[in-house]
Amino acid sequence: AIRPFKEIPGSWKNEVATLYNFWKQDGFKNIHNIMVNNFNTFGPIYREKIGYYDSVNIINPEDAAILFKAEGHYPERFRVEPWIAYRDFRHRERGVLLKDGEDWRSNRVVLNKEVIAPRVQGNFVPLLDEVGQDFVARIYKKIERSGQNKWTVDLHQELFKYALESVGSVLYGERFGLLQDHIDPDAQRFIDSITVMFKTTTPMLYIPPALLRRLGSRVWRDHMEAWDVIFNQADRCIQNIYRQLRAGKEDTLDQNKYPGVLANLLMLDKLSIEDIKASVTELMAGGVDTTSTTLLWTLYELSRNPDLQEELRAEVLSAQQTSQGDILLMLKSLPLLKAAIKETLRLHPVAVSLQRYITEDTVMQNYQIPAGTLVQLGLYAMGRNHRIFPHPETYQPSRWLKRDTAYFKSLGFGFGPRQCLGRRIAETEMQLFLIHMLQNFRIERQNKVKVKSKFELILVPDKPIVLTIRPL
Ligand code: HEM
Ligand code: 2DC
Numbered sequence: 001a002i003r004p005f006k007e008i009p010g011s012w013k014n015e016v017a018t019l020y021n022f023w024k025q026d027g028f029k030n031i032h033n034i035m036v037n038n039f040n041t042f043g044p045i046y047r048e049k050i051g052y053y054d055s056v057n058i059i060n061p062e063d064a065a066i067l068f069k070a071e072g073h074y075p076e077r078f079r080v081e082p083w084i085a086y087r088d089f090r091h092r093e094r095g096v097l098l099k100d101g102e103d104w105r106s107n108r109v110v111l112n113k114e115v116i117a118p119r120v121q122g123n124f125v126p127l128l129d130e131v132g133q134d135f136v137a138r139i140y141k142k143i144e145r146s147g148q149n150k151w152t153v154d155l156h157q158e159l160f161k162y163a164l165e166s167v168g169s170v171l172y173g174e175r176f177g178l179l180q181d182h183i184d185p186d187a188q189r190f191i192d193s194i195t196v197m198f199k200t201t202t203p204m205l206y207i208p209p210a211l212l213r214r215l216g217s218r219v220w221r222d223h224m225e226a227w228d229v230i231f232n233q234a235d236r237c238i239q240n241i242y243r244q245l246r247a248g249k250e251d252t253l254d255q256n257k258y259p260g261v262l263a264n265l266l267m268l269d270k271l272s273i274e275d276i277k278a279s280v281t282e283l284m285a286g287g288v289d290t291t292s293t294t295l296l297w298t299l300y301e302l303s304r305n306p307d308l309q310e311e312l313r314a315e316v317l318s319a320q321q322t323s324q325g326d327i328l329l330m331l332k333s334l335p336l337l338k339a340a341i342k343e344t345l346r347l348h349p350v351a352v353s354l355q356r357y358i359t360e361d362t363v364m365q366n367y368q369i370p371a372g373t374l375v376q377l378g379l380y381a382m383g384r385n386h387r388i389f390p391h392p393e394t395y396q397p398s399r400w401l402k403r404d405t406a407y408f409k410s411l412g413f414g415f416g417p418r419q420c421l422g423r424r425i426a427e428t429e430m431q432l433f434l435i436h437m438l439q440n441f442r443i444e445r446q447n448k449v450k451v452k453s454k455f456e457l458i459l460v461p462d463k464p465i466v467l468t469i470r471p472l
Helices: 015-024 027-042 061-069 081-090 101-115 118-146 156-172 185-204 209-214 218-246 261-268 273-286 289-304 306-323 327-331 335-347 379-383 423-440
Strands: 045-050 053-058 151-154 353-357 362-364 367-369 374-378 441-445 453-456 458-461 466-471
Touching: 027 045, 027 053, 027 374, 027 379, 027 453, 053 061, 061 353, 061 362, 061 374, 081 185, 081 209, 081 218, 101 118, 101 261, 101 273, 118 151, 118 156, 118 327, 118 423, 118 466, 151 156, 156 185, 156 218, 156 261, 156 273, 156 289, 156 423, 185 218, 185 289, 185 453, 209 218, 218 261, 218 273, 261 273, 289 306, 289 335, 289 423, 289 441, 289 458, 289 466, 306 327, 306 335, 306 423, 306 441, 327 423, 335 379, 335 423, 353 379, 374 379, 423 441
Parallel strands: 053 374
Antiparallel strands: 045 053, 151 466, 353 374, 362 367, 441 466, 453 458
């Protein structure tokens, strides 16, 4: 018989104890480990209540499939209240990230065509490839300056710049020039503010932002200030393109040159200016820490697995030979490289979980779950579960190349119509980065320190990753 909702295991009956345990386990930085522990304690389904956050948690791919079948026509994920509060407070429009219902759908449909449809990749590739080349040139320069024929470095700031340069080039069809010697201080402030924005979100996940605002709390003020910097910088970039378009600047209107996502959206004239600005700002902000962190983790794994690094290099070099300079074609013949990115996201997902408010009564693990319930798939826990991924601790991209093994297991970008809007940009940008790095450098580790994840809204390395880069 199907068991009732209220019998789902978990500590949800004791909210005070949950909050206390949470605090004791250094909960805010540790959500991913707490979820792993909970699945170990309660099994593949458990219910949890923290503050106003009440969710059912699942871990199995089969249950993920059920979850996404019950997401409805307007899928909604967990609402990050401080992000919504900022926009309400400043009277700014929400972009697709925070919109819901028909408003979300109609915006998302238009954006999909410009940002994630398969045919747009051809537009992105030349731009992103150029950024990749510039990154390599910058590294050669650093190596030269070191005088040691190598460069030992924590690359995270460099990768932030690479990521912002990449997403900027695609959105605006222009280069910021962040990979030159002197970086624009406004761009640096933008980068720093995104990190602050993410970091200050976590303590507010379980406390109403309005309350914190009334208390004049530090974390709310820092959060507001970070969003202000993000929106103002994005506004400047958007205004710049908008003016160029209105002035009929030839370069922007040149039929043979891809003008960028923003110019296309403006010319298409299907969304209001405010809607376009809101979503382009989200794309710009969403495009920095996500891909850079994933790339840093990938380099970390390649430095720990030198044989695999050589195997990937061989794949890249042979794809280069056969494609004869046609990069779009080359990208189609790199199965192991693409599997490596999947493997990185398995062990080091950006999002600790995927969530949906289910729209119909559903059964999972033989429990009845009513419509309206927030169901979370523990993405980090799933990636490290030995029943789902044999030898989960080993970094092994080839596991993704076997047939019939990926059913609802590769979910790093989410799933369905509400999946990551930046996915195509992110994947292309990361593939090109790795191609250029493998073509030019050997990545070596500096020490054997094991780096773990910490939760700062997105999952990031808990300590610096220092690597040595050598020319081949
Ligand atoms: C949403 C992951 C890069 C913009 C999401 C979601 C995930 C995710 C898991 C939620 C999906 C769902 O609920 O099903 C990632 C990962 C990235 C990445 C792993 C890189 C490795 C980017 C980039 C951008 C971006 C580069 C912008 C250019 C967005 C936006 C949404 C989103 C706007 C909200 C979409 C909506 O609600 O309709 N991302 N992301 N992401 N991401 Fe990404
Ligand atoms: C954080 O419990 C943990 O892609 C919460 O590019 C549940 C939750 C809800 C939404 C998730 C968030 C988590 C992690 C960061 C995500 C976000 C949706 C989009 C966002 C996954 C798992 C992200 C990083 C976007 C951010 C764009 C923004 C900067 C404009």
